[in-house]
Each structure stands twice: as structure tokens, then as C-alpha cells.
Amino acid sequence: MSESASTEHEPTADDPPQGLHEGDAALDDALRQRDDASRAAAELQTRVQALVVQLDHQRSVAANAARERDDYGMRLIDAEHRAAVIPDQSRVDELAAELAEVRQRLSDLEAELRFTHGTLSWRVTAPLRSLRTRVSGRNSG
Amino acid sequence: MLDSPRDERVVQGVISFSGWVLFDGSPADRIEAHIGGEPPVVLRRGVPRPDVVRSSGAGHPAAIGAGFSGSVPVQDRWRGTTLEVVVRAVAEGGDVWTSPLVHVQVRDRVGPVDEVDELTLDVLWRGEEPAGRVPGDRPRVCVFTHSLNLGGGELYLQELLLRLHREHPVELLVVSPQDGPLKAELRRAGISVHITTHHPVDPSRYLGRVSELMMVLRAWGADVVLVNTLGEFAPVDAALEADVPVVWAIHESFELDAFSDLLWGERGLHPEVDRRWRRALASANTVFEAEATLRMFADEVPGLRGRIIHYGVDVAEIARYRREHDRDRLRADLGFEPQHTVLLCMGVFQERKSQLALVLAFARLAVLFPDARLVLVGDQSTNYAAAVREAVDGLGLADQVHVIPIQRDTYRWYHAADVLVSASDLESLPRSVLEAMAFGLPTMAADVFGLSEVIHDGVNGWLCRASSGNALTVGLRRALECSPGERQQLSRACLDASTAHDSAHYPAEYFQLMTSALATHRARRAARG
Numbered sequence: 034m035s036e037s038a039s040t041e042h043e044p045t046a047d048d049p050p051q052g053l054h055e056g057d058a059a060l061d062d063a064l065r066q067r068d069d070a071s072r073a074a075a076e077l078q079t080r081v082q083a084l085v086v087q088l089d090h091q092r093s094v095a096a097n098a099a100r101e102r103d104d105y106g107m108r109l110i111d112a113e114h115r116a117a118v119i120p121d122q123s124r125v126d127e128l129a130a131e132l133a134e135v136r137q138r139l140s141d142l143e144a145e146l147r148f149t150h151g152t153l154s155w156r157v158t159a160p161l162r163s164l165r166t167r168v169s170g171r172n173s174g
Numbered sequence: 175m176l177d178s179p180r181d182e183r184v185v186q187g188v189i190s191f192s193g194w195v196l197f198d199g200s201p202a203d204r205i206e207a208h209i210g211g212e213p214p215v216v217l218r219r220g221v222p223r224p225d226v227v228r229s230s231g232a233g234h235p236a237a238i239g240a241g242f243s244g245s246v247p248v249q250d251r252w253r254g255t256t257l258e259v260v261v262r263a264v265a266e267g268g269d270v271w272t273s274p275l276v277h278v279q280v281r282d283r284v285g286p287v288d289e290v291d292e293l294t295l296d297v298l299w300r301g302e303e304p305a306g307r308v309p310g311d312r313p314r315v316c317v318f319t320h321s322l323n324l325g326g327g328e329l330y331l332q333e334l335l336l337r338l339h340r341e342h343p344v345e346l347l348v349v350s351p352q353d354g355p356l357k358a359e360l361r362r363a364g365i366s367v368h369i370t371t372h373h374p375v376d377p378s379r380y381l382g383r384v385s386e387l388m389m390v391l392r393a394w395g396a397d398v399v400l401v402n403t404l405g406e407f408a409p410v411d412a413a414l415e416a417d418v419p420v421v422w423a424i425h426e427s428f429e430l431d432a433f434s435d436l437l438w439g440e441r442g443l444h445p446e447v448d449r450r451w452r453r454a455l456a457s458a459n460t461v462f463e464a465e466a467t468l469r470m471f472a473d474e475v476p477g478l479r480g481r482i483i484h485y486g487v488d489v490a491e492i493a494r495y496r497r498e499h500d501r502d503r504l505r506a507d508l509g510f511e512p513q514h515t516v517l518l519c520m521g522v523f524q525e526r527k528s529q530l531a532l533v534l535a536f537a538r539l540a541v542l543f544p545d546a547r548l549v550l551v552g553d554q555s556t557n558y559a560a561a562v563r564e565a566v567d568g569l570g571l572a573d574q575v576h577v578i579p580i581q582r583d584t585y586r587w588y589h590a591a592d593v594l595v596s597a598s599d600l601e602s603l604p605r606s607v608l609e610a611m612a613f614g615l616p617t618m619a620a621d622v623f624g625l626s627e628v629i630h631d632g633v634n635g636w637l638c639r640a641s642s643g644n645a646l647t648v649g650l651r652r653a654l655e656c657s658p659g660e661r662q663q664l665s666r667a668c669l670d671a672s673t674a675h676d677s678a679h680y681p682a683e684y685f686q687l688m689t690s691a692l693a694t695h696r697a698r699r700a701a702r703g
Binding site: 096107109113143 | 268538541631644652
């Protein structure tokens with residue numbers, strides 16, 4: 034092995050000081066960490082966006098169910114009004130059947146809505162909201 | 175009939191809608207504005223139209239609530255374009271009415287006018303802090319509010335101030351442009367109150383007022399400024415200019431342009447004053463009571479330093495009231511019989527609280543539920559309140575609907591009632607809902623902003639879609655149909671949940687926020703030398 038191939042040599046004025054090597058390593062490490070954090074933030078952002086889409090979908094399902102519930106509710110009120118003033122006894126059975134049907138559909142819709150409301154409640158969506166806050170905080174910060 | 179906007183109308187800040195619709199003598203279930211290709215915007219229904227009643231004769235008493243209104247803030251992408259606008263109304267049974275198409279020109283925002291260059295803020299007083307004060311001993315908090323009347327926002331502050339004064343080492347000075355019954359109560363508690371005039375918003379007088387307010391803050395030696403409600407921005411501006419930390423409690427759930435239109439008209443604020451308003455919002459420590467409201471402001475105000483402080487009511491005092499007052503006797507005294515189901519609507523009569531829409535919805539159920547009673551507390555001498563009274567009389571509901579003036583003693587109404595109703599289409603988190611919960615009253619509410627943060631449908635109340643006559647009617651029916659056993663279950667859930675809204679907590683949080691803002695401020699000043 035010739036001397037020139039040796040990895041060890043006397044330090045000269047042109048050689049970078051030891052501290053600089055350590056600084057370079059630390060900088061590399063910091064840059065790697067920054068890249069990792071950026072990737073994690075991007076992934077988090079994607080997850081949040083997907084969850085927001087899901088949540089919006091759930092909301093529109095709930096809104097439609099509520100509208101349908103209200104339509105049936107108004108039908109029921111209308112039928113009750115007619116039943117309250119009905120002069121003809123022969124139509125009572127017919128109206129009673131209509132009332133029972135509307136009441137049943139109303140009760141199904143209310144159960145459906147309770148379930149949807151449960152999935153949309155503030156308690157259930159709290160993790161999503163905190164995630165969104167964290168991500169938007171990170172972006173703005 | 176679409177009264178506004180007219181065809182070829184030119185707008186800048188908001189598009190204002192008004193008009194009326196009747197389907198066979200009944201108001202619409204739902205009214206929407208369709209603007210360009212945008213998703214529809216729901217308009218307020220149940221707006222009084224006495225002119226329609228007069229023109230339709232006595233045959234249609236419900237016509238009093240045939241009106242609609244709304245302000246839609248202009249989006250930046252609409253500027254410089256002409257929009258096609260129609261209003262669409264859906265009847266209770268599904269029939270549809272569509273207004274004629276109108277064209278609305280949206281112009282660019284007017285830039286600062288020449289006059290702005292001459293607008294300068296004069297610092298009128300550069301004196302030192304008052305002699306003999308030891309800074310930090312008892313922070314001096316100068317409080318600015320819009321009014322000392324009996325409204326939700328005012329009572330929110332009242333509770334806060336009385337507790338701060340009693341439980342925390344602070345000195346308080348309250349400044350209000352509007353006098354009211356709360357002044358005497360504050361003074362009795364030993365809190366100084368100063369009544370002044372409304373803060374002007376025309377640019378030169380506005381800046382003059384800000385200078386004067388700065389002088390007040392410096393002369394009194396204010397350590398912290400506490401401001402109540404969104405429209406009170408001049409004191410916030412003054413505190414920022416005087417370098418005094420400021421905490422701003424915002425209850426309103428309006429978009430800024432819509433709020434500006436409501437308070438200052440279609441032309442809004444002068445651009446320079448508007449700029450200062452928005453800067454104040456971004457720079458102050460803002461406090462909101464509902465997460466939904468905070469989110470809306472965060473979207474509108476870049477850099478908003480907002481936080482939530484859940485406010486509350488005096489749960490212990492309400493519990494004591496319930497123990498000490500016999501409910502059956504109270505109900506009898508108020509004219510209710512044991513079989514009556516009493517629905518209570520608590521709030522100053524005003525359009526956004528939708529008392530008129532509530533009366534119209536109740537009218538659909540009055541015959542079916544003859545033992546139902548609706549009590550509306552909050553009557554006052556306004557045109558809107560007169561329309562509510564007219565609807566009650568015109569619809570023949572005087573036996574079942576009681577209209578009660580605004581009053582300080584509201585506890586007896588909560589104690590006597592079975593259900594609270596909130597039909598508001600714009601509300602952050604009404605105090606009445608928290609009070610009702612502490613009384614064990616389930617609430618039937620239109621689902622807006624913070625309401626779903628405290629009401630869980632079927633658990634401690636009922637929620638219905640906002641701004642829909644059908645939804646409100648069905649919501650009322652659900653509440654009325656509820657059996658006493660079910661209602662008792664909901665009532666227990668309300669009482670359990672009410673402990674989370676005890677006012678014992680929020681003054682401590684405010685105190686902590688103010689003292690930490692003050693400490694940060696002092697540290698920064700010390701660092702500056």
C-alpha cells in the first residue's frame with residue numbers, strides 16, 4: 034500500500050475542520066427529518082381530505098333522511114287533521130290504515146336518522162376535527 | 175313576488191333578497207336563492223308582510239308571515255360579472271314557485287378613496303400611567319359592550335362580570351353606548367359603569383372616537399380591554415393602538431359582509447374603517463362559544479387568534495330555585511293546568527329568532543294538541559313583535575299562545591315549562607338552551623351553528639332543519655307527542671349535561687386568558703426596553 038493511498042494523513046490548512054463534518058451530518062439528518070415530516074403531513078392531509086368527503090356524504094344522507102322524515106311527518110299531520118274533522122264513519126278505517134302506515138315509515142326514518150346523527154355527532158367526529166386543526170396548523174405554521 | 179334584487183341591480187358587498195310567497199293562503203315551507211350555478215342559499219322565511227295581509231283581506235291570517243329575506247355575501251369570483259338570479263319557493267305539499275329571472279351585476283370592490291390619505295389617527299394624550307398604581311396587583315379591565323339591556327349577549331357578559339368581580343382580583347370599568355336595566359345591577363355589585371354614545375363609523379369621526387377611547391384607556395390605566403360582541407370594534411382598535419392587550423367575545427354567527435350589511439347598510443363601512451375592523455379581528459384574542467362559529471371566522475379572517483370558551487349559567491342557583499319553588503303551584507299561578515304541555519320560546523322578539531315562523535308552525539298543530547301551550551317570552555315594541563301578536567290573534571290562537579314581555583325574572587317560565595323551543599335561523603349557542611338544560615327542559619331547536627354541540631337528537635332534545643316550516647312543525651309535533659316517561663328521561667339527560675355548562679368555569683378561563691395576555695404583553699414590553 035503506497036503512502037498516497039493511505040486514508041490517514043496529517044491535517045492541513047485546506048482540510049475542513051472536524052466540527053464541520055459533524056455539522057454536515059447534523060444538517061443531513063435534519064433535512065431527512067424535514068422530508069419525513071413533510072411526507073407524513075402530506076399523508077395526513079390526504080387522509081383528512083378523504084374523511085371530509087366521507088363526512089360530507091354522511092351529512093347529505095342525513096339531510097335527505099331528515100327531509101323525507103319531515104315530508105312523512107307533514108303527511109301524518111295532514112291525515113290527523115282530516116281524521117279530526119271526518120264526518121263519514123266509513124272512511125275512518127281507511128284513514129286509520131293510512132295513519133298507521135305513515136306512522137310506521139316515520140318511526141323507521143327516525144331510527145335511521147338517530148343512527149346517522151350518532152355517526153355525525155360532535156363526539157364521534159372530534160378526532161377528525163382535531164386532525165384537521167393539526168394539519169391546517171402545520172400548513173399555516 | 176320578488177321585491178329585491180331588481181333586474182339589472184348593481185351590488186358590491188351583498189345581494190339582498192326580499193319578497194313574499196303564498197300558496198293557497200299558506201307561507202312556503204322553504205325558500206332558496208339560486209345564484210348563477212352556485213348551490214342554493216336558504217333564505218329566511220316567516221318575515222312579516224302586513225301589506226300582504228291587507229291586500230289579501232282577512233281570509234288569510236297566515237299571510238302575515240309570507241315574507242322572506244336574506245343577504246348573500248358576494249364571492250370574489252363573482253366580481254366583475256353579471257349573475258342570473260332566481261328565488262325558488264317550495265310549498266308545504268311540494269308545489270314550487272319560481273321567481274322571474276333577474277340579472278345582478280357584481281362590481282369590483284371600491285378601492286380606498288382619496289380621502290383615506292387624510293385620515294390619520296391622532297394620539298391625544300401621552301401621559302404616564304396614573305400615579306400610585308402597582309402594576310399587576312389587581313389588573314384593571316376596561317369592558318366595552320354594545321348595550322346593558324336584557325339580551326342574551328348582555329346577560330352573557332353580566333354573569334361573567336359579576337363572577338369576575340366576586341371571585342377574582344380585578345378592577346372593572348364597564349363602558350356602554352346603550353343604557354339598560356343591567357347597569358343598576360352592576361353598580362349595586364360595586365362595578366363602575368359609564369354610559370356613552372354609539373361609536374360612529376364614518377371615517378373621520380371613527381378615528382376621532384378611537385383616539386378618545388385610547389385616551390380613556392390610558393387615563394384610567396387599563397391593563398386589559400374586554401370587548402363584547404362583533405359590532406364593538408372601535409374599542410378593540412383603540413386598545414390595539416394604545417398597546418393594551420385585548421380579549422374580544424364574539425357571539426354572532428354572521429359572515430362579515432352579511433353582518434356589515436345588517437348593521438351598516440348595503441354600502442357597508444368605509445374601506446378604511448372596514449380594513450381596521452378586519453385587522454382588529456385578526457389581532458385581538460377572540461373568544462367564541464361554539465366551534466362551528468369559530469370555524470366560520472377562521473375561514474374568513476386569516477391569522478385569527480380565536481379560541482373557544484364554553485360559557486355557562488349558574489347551575490347551583492337554578493338547582494336552588496327548583497328546590498325552593500313548587501312547580502305545580504307556579505304553573506297554576508301562571509294559568510297552566512296539569513295536563514298542559516308548555517312549550518317555551520325564550521328570547522327577544524326579532525326576525526332571526528323566528529318567533530313568527532314558530533307561531534305559524536304551532537298553528538298547524540293547535541287543533542291536534544288542544545292541551546299544548548306556547549309561551550313566547552321577549553315581546554317588545556317593534557314592528558316584528560307587533561306582527562307576531564297580530565298572527566296570534568289572526569290565527570285564533572290567543573287561548574293557546576301566550577305573549578310575554580321581556581323580563582329579568584325568566585326562571586319561573588323555565589320552571590313551569592315542559593320543553594324549550596329555539597326556532598332561530600342564526601344563533602351561536604343561545605343562553606336560553608343552557609338555562610333550560612339546567613332546569614331539566616329538553617330543547618327542540620333548529621339545527622344551526624353550535625346547537626348540535628349541546629343538543630343530541632333523541633337524547634336530551636330534538637333537532638330540526640333550519641328555515642323550513644315543515645321541519646319546524648314536525649319538530650314541534652315530535653316534542654308534543656313525547657310521553658311523560660320519555661320526557662322525564664330526556665330531562666334527566668339535560669340535568670346531567672348541564673353540569674358541563676356551569677358558569678363557575680368560564681370566568682376563571684377568562685381571567686386566565688386576560689392575565690396571561692397581560693403577562694405576555696409585559697414581557698414583550700420589557701424585552702423592548
